[in-house]
Each structure stands twice: as structure tokens, then as C-alpha cells.
Amino acid sequence: MAKKKRNDDTQLNSEISIEQRETEGLSLGTIVRRRFLAHRAAIASLIALAVITLLAFTSVGIVIGGNGSLITDPNTGRLAVDGFRVPGWWTYNWYENYDILNPGGTPTMTLWPLSPGEHPFGQDTLGKDIFARVMRGTQQSLTVIFLVGLISTVLGVVIGSIAGFFRGWLDSLLMRFTDTIIIIPTLVLGAVLGRTFGGNAWSLGILLGLIAWTGLARLVRAEFLALREREFVDAARVAGASNFRIIFRHILPNSIGVIVVNATLLMSAAILIETSLSFLGFGITSPDISLGQIISEYNEAFKTRPWLFWYPGLFIVVIALAINFVGDGLRDAFDPRQRRLPRTDGAIQDLKRLIGKRRAGK
């Protein structure tokens, strides 16, 4: 009996391909997680993002509530931020002027011996600490990224799935609405809205989230149009599932790959749009700061004080790059056709063979 079963098994196994055999008996989540963990660039990027987030939020502390404007504290006579500020471990903050330490405010960070010094990223003409400013700017930019990712993903998924699932007039209506938003360049719509409602990270993040969902909605709709014709949807309907249940329990989990990947790419676009708007003066505006706003403020100082310009830009690039790599890793992980076979030809293999031959000769 047992022997016969094994025979059946091999019979069954011979019909599935090599690629399938590797993932046989694993859940989708396990397969995706394994593939993602094997993507070294994505994992490194994820770690880098975590480190940057931790650094930005713990170093200069956070402000809860308030409108971000600067006020003079009546008790001490010093400047303070409106709202409840939780201080961080960094001694300086981003709004007060300090004594200029190095001539011209050059960075005190030295590589040998490795030490950050008092103002590692330098100071500006007024003596503000650039490290604190960059950290605060990173906080704001990360907040915008998070809000845009959250809001536009929810909006895009809901609108796209309703349009794709119900089709008909609802679909046309929603898609024409999507077209309307798409036809206005994102930067233009963001600037017009940002001038009225923008100013701080929360408002800018929310309004960018309200306009950035369009591409995702189209993709989700296309996915739903294809999936709703599949047998498992018919089966669910025959079993008496409601539309709501079919959408959220049956079709949505099947299109999770498209959604996750594009939500990530949307977030990397979000930081570039936010910094661009702030650079133009329509996004996060003074006295609140963001990475783009810092660059805009010190734009002319590049020749004399390049550090005012290098560090905020570097943080934008690293964050955007890291998110892009995570997105790439996710895409590879979710795409079942992505399958890397080890190369059997090419120069490196030749070299290995050559070395192997040498060894064998000896």
C-alpha cells in the first residue's frame, strides 16, 4: 500500500516543472517571504530605512500636536515649537541659533579619528545645527511618505476594486474621475492645493495622498477585471458569498502583489514630489522644515557652504533609493515568472573553470 502511494507521488511530481517543485506545498506568504529575504539589496535597503527612521525620530525628538510654528516661551524667553515636544538625545534643536563653532560653520565631523564633534553636518550662517535640521526634515518627509502610502493605497484599492468588480456605469464614472485627476500633472495639482492647504507635513501628506492614488486604481481595476472571471469567484458566488466578501476575501488577496509593489513605488515617488513642492515653496514651508525646503533655503550657498546642500540631498537620495530597492525586491518576490537560474556560461564561469583546472593540474 505504502509503495503504491509513493509511486503515485512520483507520478504526480513528474508532471510539475522544476520551478514548481521548489515551492511545492508552501503557502504564497512563505514563498514571497523566502524570495524577498533572498533579495540582498532589498533587505539592506529595509535595514537602512529602519535605521534612518529610528535616527530621525529619536535624535531631535518629536512634536505632538500644535501647528509647528515657532513661539517664544514666556517662562524662559527662548524659542520653542508650538505643541508638546518630546526631546530626543541630540543636544541641539532645529530652530535655535547657536554660537558658530568652526570658522564659517564647517562640519565638525572627522573621519580619522572617527568622531562626530559638536555639529557633525556643520552650521548655517546663523549658527543653526544642520544635523538637527536634516533630522527634523527627514522626520517630516518620512511622515509625508507614510501618509501618502497609506491614504493613496486605500483610495486606489477601494476605487479600483469597485470599478473593476461592478463594471458598468459605476466603472465608467470612477474611471473618468480617475482620468480627470491624471490629466492634471501631479506637481501642478500638488502645488495648487499645497499653496492653499499645505504648510506642514500632515496636511501636505494627506492632500498628496488624495491625488496620488490614480495609477494604483487603474492597475487594481485591471487586475479585478481579469480575476472576477475566474472559477474561484464563481465558486464563492455559488456558495452564497456577498459581493463585499468576494471583493475583500477572495479577489483582493489574489491581487496583493500588484498592490504592495505599486504602493512601494508610490511612496518613493512621494518623497520626490514632496521635496520638489517644498523646493518650489508650495509644500512644507518655513518655519516648518523638510528636506526639500532646506535645499531650497540654502540653494545659493552651494559654492560657499556646500554642506548645507549635500546632507539633505543625500538623505533624500538614500530614502528614495532604499524604497525603490524594496519595491524591486517585492516585485521579484511576487512575480512567479521571476526565476533566476544560475548562469552556466560567461566570463566569471570561465574564470572559475580556469582556476579549477589549475588546481586539478597541481
Place this chain on the structure above:
Amino acid sequence: MLSFIVRRFAATLVVLLVASFIVYQLTAISGDPLAEIRASRDPNTQDRLRYLTGMLDLDVPPFLRYFYWLGGAAGCLVGRCDLGVSIAKGESLVTEALAGAIASTLQLIILATVLSILVGVAVGMTTALRQYSGYDYSVTFFAFVFYSLPIFWVAVLLKEYGAIRFNRFLADPTFGPWALTLIPLLLALIITGIAGGRLKTRIRVFLMSLVLSATLLVSLNITGWLTSPSIGMVGVVLLTALIAGVVLLLSTGFGQRRAVYVVGSMAIATGAMWLPGQYLFYYLQGPLGIVAIISIMAAIGVGLALTFGGDARVQIAKIAGLVGGLGGLVLVIDEAMQYWSTYLDLIPLKTGFVSTIGAVTPTIGREENMWLSLLDSYAHLILPTAALMIVSVAGYTRYARASLLEVLNQDYIRTARAKGLNERTVIVRHAFRNAMIPIATIIAFDISGLIGGAIITERVFAWDGMGALFSKGLNAVDVNLVMGFFLVTGLLAVIGNLVADLLYTALDPRIRVN
């Protein structure tokens, strides 16, 4: 087909109307256009306020005012455009402000788009052909980096390193020992990566390109070519021969004797045209001379091919005509380069060739000499074009790579290989054309989006185009100016969408419009 176009157009027109309504309302509520005047202490403030309110219909709520604007804009359909008056532009007509801005922005965008497509597709497709090689990985990595660069940040860096430092280098162009070792090494690595192949071929290619590029740099040093660059007759022949080689490699290959002879002789023909060309440019001033030389060269190519082409004369005629046209272009560039030192002398303050600000140098009599104005436009276009290209090239590289990889996995490619076609025919004829279908549609979409993206580039390089118009308009709550900007981008987007649809159906016969 026609009904499809009409239906599509009507649908997008409605979308455009609604979008314009939204932009109008949002701009109108974003601030008070008269705030500055209200705050002034001038005695005739009241008169001025009344005058502007009447002219801009500010006493009408924005909801209704939009329809006034729409009425004026609808006049464009019958040739009487009235887009209102712009207060940010000194009460001039919006149509006038737009006319100048569109021309200057299009100049920027067309060049950047064409170059990005050429570079992006070429790089992307070569990475697809060398999938999972070191070259592929490095290009992918740099594409990601470029894609993540904020354009305003890159632009400032470009200004410093691409213009100011580069101009300083051009003032005394000699390569130091570091540059002489590093540049050839880097070039050789890149070329080896693209060429690929087994270890032996790689070593050979690497050494060859290393020696070649080092010799080139050293000879540049010795002859001082960079101080007064010129092509000359010999250079024209060599460059055209190079172009002929590339075109042959991509089209028929070097196996077809007749094609090689005909196309190769085009290099000599271009060299022979060098001296007559000088006279032609002297007598035919203006753009007519450029068109004339290019068409003459193309005609020579086609004529040669039709006479000596043998059985494949039509196919060879296409290639020879292309090489001839490109050879004519080389002649044009050669002519423009002859004005190099004259142009450098005309630049105020002697800042050097690459310019960082604006679109023209006002002191150069652009009307008097076409070649000088060509060089001047080129000098001003380099930096903004480079800034715009960095991001789009990265995008096109990714698209082209993905698209070609998708096609290469198709069964008909396997069939083409199985029936014994050589690799070039498989790639160029069968794979490349099909891989271009999705890219063509993406390009059509992108062109409309680029105008929006040029806002920042124009700001950084003080380029007086559409983007500057928009920022100026929005800052002054000048609704008419913002709407003028939106009308142009919106119409371009509509046209882009339509072109994308039509391209898709034209390129891919499997797709039916209905």
C-alpha cells in the same frame, strides 16, 4: 476607426473640461490676487482696485467666472483666442505670454525626450541582451540611483560640476596623469561589459579599448584639440565611416558585400562633399543650407545604392540614404564648430562655453549669424537637457530592458532561432520591433508629463518657459495665467493619450480598436 477616434476624443474632452474647472476653482480660492495692492499706501489704490476687479471680473464668484473664461477659451476653436489678461505678466495677454513660453519649453523638452529615448532604449536593450551580467547589474543599480535623484538637487550639482568646473577645464584642457589612467580604464570596463562573451574575448576587448582610448586622450593632449575643436575633412570621413559601421552592424551585417561597398563609399562621398559644402553654406545662409546638405547627401546615398545595389537595391537604398543623411548632419556640425572660437570671444565675462542661466546670450547677434545662434542655443541647452535626461533615461532603460526580455522569452523568437536565422536578424528584426510596441505608447504618455516636470528644471536654470509661467502665475494667484498653462499641458496630455492609443493599434495588428 474614425468613430473610435471621435468617441475617444469626446470622452477626453469632457475629462479635460472637468479638470480645467477643478484647476480654476482651486487656483481661485488659493489666495487674493489683489492682496499686494490692498496693502499699498498709494492714494489711487481704490481706483486701481476697481479697475482690476472690473477687468478680471473678481466681483463674480469663481464658480461663474470659470464660464466667462471658458467662453473666451472656446473662441480658440474659431481662431479668436481670448484667455484673459495676466496680472503677473504686467497686464499682458495670456496668449502672448504663452506663445513665447511654449516655444522655449518645447525646444528644451523635444531635445531631452529624443535623446533620452535614444540613450535609454539603447542602454536598456543591451542590458537585456546581457541579462544578469556585471554590466546589467551596474546599469540597473545606476538606473535606480538616477530614478531616486531629486531633479533640483542634481541641477545644482550639474551647474557646479558640469558647467563651472568644466568650463575651467576647457580653458586649459589638458588631462592629468590621474585622468589619463582612470578614464581609459573606466571606458574599457564599460565596453567590455557591453561586448560580453567568453574570458578570452573579454580580455582582448578590454586591452584593445584600453589602448585605443588612452591613445585618444594622449593625442587630445598633444594636439590641443579641446582648445579649438574642429572636425575637418578627415574627421568627417572617419565619423561617417563610424556611423556607417554602426548602421551596417544593426541592419544587414557585414556579410552582404554590396551593402558594405555602397555604404562604405558614403563615407568617402561625405568627405568629398566637405569642400563643396563650405561653398554651399556660404551661398545658402539660414536653415535652408542645413536642409539642402542633408537631403543632397541622402539623395547621393539612395542614388548610389539604386545604381550599384544589385538585387537588394531597395533595402540598401534605405540604409545608404540614412547614412547619407547622418553624414550630412556631420557636415553641419563641422560647419558650426568652425565658429567655436568666434563664439567663445563673444561671451561676456568669458565664463566659458557651457552656460548656466537662461536660453540665450543677449549680446550675440542671433539674427546675423545662424551658426553662432546654433552654438549659443546648444550651449544653453546642455545643462537643462542633461538634468531632464537623467531621470527619463533611467525610466526608459528599465522599460526597454523589461520589454525586450519579455519578447525574447516568446515562442516566435525560439522559432526564428530554430529556423537558422542569425542572432542579429533575430534581435533586430523579430525582437526589437515587438519590444518597441509598449515603449512607443509610454513615450506618447511621457511627452505630456514632461512639461509638468520641466517646472523645476526651468526654475533652477532660470529658463523662461511654461514652468516659470506656472510658478509665477500661482504665486500671484493669477488664475488666467495658470489656466493658460493648464490648457496647454492638458491638450498635450489629450493628444498624447490619443497618439498612444493609435500607435498601439497601428504597431500591433492583434489589437482591434473596438
